[in-house]
Amino acid sequence: MRVAYISTYPPRECGLATFNEDLVNALSLNPSYDSKKSFVVALNGSEDLNEHDYPNEVKFIIRQQVQQDYIEAADFINNSEVDACIIEHEFGIYGGDSGVFLLSLANRLKKPFVTILHTVLKEPNFMQQTIIKEIALKSSKIVVMSQKALLFLTSIYEVxxxxxxxxxxxxxDIEPTLNNQIAQSELFKNKKILFTFGLISRNKGLETVxxxxPAIVVNHPDVLYVVLGNTHPGVIKHNGEEYRESLKALAEQLGVSNNIVFINNFVSQAELxxxxxxxHLYITPYLNEAQITSGTLSYAVGAGAAVISTPYWHAEELLAENRGQLFDFKDDVQLSKIINELLSNEAKRQTLKQNAFQYGLNLRWPAIGNIYLKTLEGALIRQKTPDKAIPTILDVENMPLLNLSHIALLTDNTGIxxxxxxxxxxxxxxxxxxxxxxxxILMLMLYKQDKSQISLKLMPVYLGFLQYMQTSDGYFRNFLSFNRNYLDEVGSEDSFGxxxxxxxxxxxxxxxxxxxxFGKELLSHSVTHFKNLxxxxxxxNSLIGVCYYLSAHPGDERFVVEADHLAASLIRAFKNCKDEEWHWFEDSLTYDNAILPLxxxxYYE
Known part of the structure; x- marks a missing residue:
């Protein structure tokens, strides 16, 4: 069996890269596998082909936001001797809106392929849902790693x-060592160790631990929380070590800075x-349920660790039948009680460890690799019975490339x-x-979609313009002459919104x-005008802006009240205007009509 793997790959630091390398190594243990003619197509996060020093098995590199690379990768695979492909899917590693560029590759492949879905969203947007449906149509098999993912695929994506x-x-596939150097190190010696590992970002919820x-240290003063892992590269790029430093500041504020240590490193599997x-205890304190697969949790169970976790989807399944304990999201009080109990009850902790270890024996890569090999063999058998050509849902290659030249032409150092x-x-x-x-808004959307450097360059120009047009009382002017003279004292309500x-x-x-x-400062200064609209x-328009704010700060009561007030005005207008034959907010249709129901x-969301 000769296989092409399409995913990220070490030395790039990400969970999919590690998974892909493990999968390659697992399949190579099977006698029917041809390592010499199998290869990896690696995804780079930048346009630099030399971003990573890849090993020899990487034969082709796709730059995430270069659509032509996906087309050429498909041609490279088609002209190779591989029998089948494995595509590992995560929306964030592929280019275009929600990773749509992957379809340029998938739609051109002439080899059968199996797709591994590392994320299956419960509430996908239209583009995300369409992409998964398209991939499912073209794949010989879709692989998921949890029952919840299978349920979502059948019920939401209609696969x-x-x-x-x-x-x-x-x-x-590693056995515990009798001479554990980590356990014997000065850091671990005579300590009760709480442990978390993985790339660090805000959604990990480390602040909960x-x-x-403080409540744990009272009962177990020798406790030490060890956080192993680099900060996520995407977080470093945009926010530096802000999150890590905030965690250190929190520990200092709570008087537990001596009970926590950060090891900023990416370690080998043997060392991990x-x-x-x-x-003593492994903790995954993620902030919400939307985690369909967690490699770090799987590793912990496979190693026979006593695991405590929030009840995200994968944790609920993997830690069932007393293979771990769950605590509620962001509930530090409940967490401290569970930790205190397990650190005081050795028998209960050992039961969790033994249950996890026994289950983990079935998850070791040699056994998992054999299952993947059988799945690929099944894909080849199905390939020998040609089906009718499957129509393409999204013809990505025929989509015109986005061109910002006119926007750039109209923009100077004042604004557009x-x-x-x-x-x-x-x-x-x-x-x-x-x-x-x-x-x-356009620049923010572009940057969110493909990390456009042009949009990042233009963003502060438009944001600076907004600040320049804000009056001392928080309202906004609308018009400015080319020589930067204000042309009005008070802008329209439309422009304000x-x-x-x-x-x-x-x-x-x-x-x-x-x-x-900066945006919070401008917005906060303008809130007093909402009630006068x-x-x-x-x-x-204002309600939409407030709703976006609340999606980032759902607990801000001041803005919740403002959203309720704005929505009530629209609902009142609708009720006052509607009758049996006319269901609308006004007695006529004018302009920007869709903004009203939007x-x-x-607000409903």
Whole structure:
């Protein structure tokens, strides 16, 4: 069997890269596998082909945001001697909107392929759902790693159950060592070790464990919380070590800085196994349920660790039947009680460890690799019976490339010019806050989609314009002449609302914390004007902005009250205007009509 693997790959530091390397190694243990003619197609996060020093098995590199690379990768695979392919799917590693560029490769492949879904979303947007449906149509088999993922695929994405195979996440085939150097190290010696590992980012919920430490230290002063792992590269790029430093500050504030240590390192599997077997308790304190697969959790169970976790989807399945203990999301009080009990009850802790270890024997990579090999063999058998050509849902290759040249032409160091004649900027008519707000939203969307450096460059221009147009009382002017003279003292309610929309979206989707805080400052200064809005479109635009803000700060009661007030105004207008034959907010259709129901949809969400 000769296989092409399409995924990230070490030395790139990410969970999929490690998984892919483990899968390659597992399949290579089988006598029917041809290592010499199998290869990896690796995904790079930048446009630099030399970003990583890959090993010899990597024969082709795809730059994430270069669509032509996906097309050429498909041709490279088609012209190779491989029998089948494995595509590992995670929305974030592929280019285009929600990773749509992958379809350029999948739709051109002439070899049968199996797709491993590392993420299956419960509430996908239209593009995400369409991409998964397209991949499922073209794949010989879809592999998921949990029952929950299988349920979502059949019920939400309408993928037939017969097209799906459940293969649990593999774990290293390593036995506990008698001479555990980590356990004997000065750091671990005479300590009760709580342990978490993996790439660090805010969704990991490490602050919950730190908040639990004071109540644990009272009963177990020798406890030490060890956090092993580098900060996620994406977090480093945009926010540096802000999260790690905030965790250290929290520990200092709570008086437990001596009971926590950060090891900023990416260790080998053998060394990681020693950490897992040396710790007293392993903790995954993720913040919400939407984690369909966790490689770190699988590794911990495979190593026979006593695991405590929040009840995210994978944890609920993997830790069932007393293979671990669960605590509620963000509940540091409950966590501290569970930890205190397990550190005091050796028999109960050993039972968890033994149950996890026994289950983990079935997850070791040699056994998992054999299941994948059989799945690939089944794909080859099905390939020999040609089906009718499957129509493409999304023809990505025929989509026009996004071109920002006209926007760049209209933008100077003040903002975007509001009008053009024959494609030439009309400086006589100057700038308006409406268009700069729209431009800011567009740049944020572009950066969210493909990390566009052009959008990152233009963002502060439009944001600076918004700040320049804000009055001392927090309202916004609308028009500015080319020579930077204000043309009005008070802008329209429509332009005010669009500005609030852009600021809310910025706070929700900012590429860095500096822009987010800047946006919060402008938005907070303008809140007092919400109650005075009379025109429905100004109200609706403002409501959308407030809803985006609340998606990032759901507990901000001040903005919850403002959202309720704005929504009530729209609902009241609808009830006052509707009758048996007319279901609308006004007695006629004018402009920006869709904004009105859109705002209430945002509010409902």
């Amino acid at each position: 037939p159950k017969s097209a799906i195979t459940l293969i649990e996440h593999g774990v290293p 730190i908040k639990a430490l 196994h020693q950490y897992l077997t040396a710790c 010019i509001q009008h053009a004649r024959f494609g030439i900027a009309n400086f006589k008519e100057g700038y308006c806050i409406d268009d700069n707000s729209r431009a800011l 669009r500005t609030i929309w852009s600021l809310g979206y910025l706070i929700c989707c900012s590429p860095n914390n500096s822009y987010r805080e 009379k025109h429905l479109r100004g109200i609706a 705002s209430l949809l945002h």
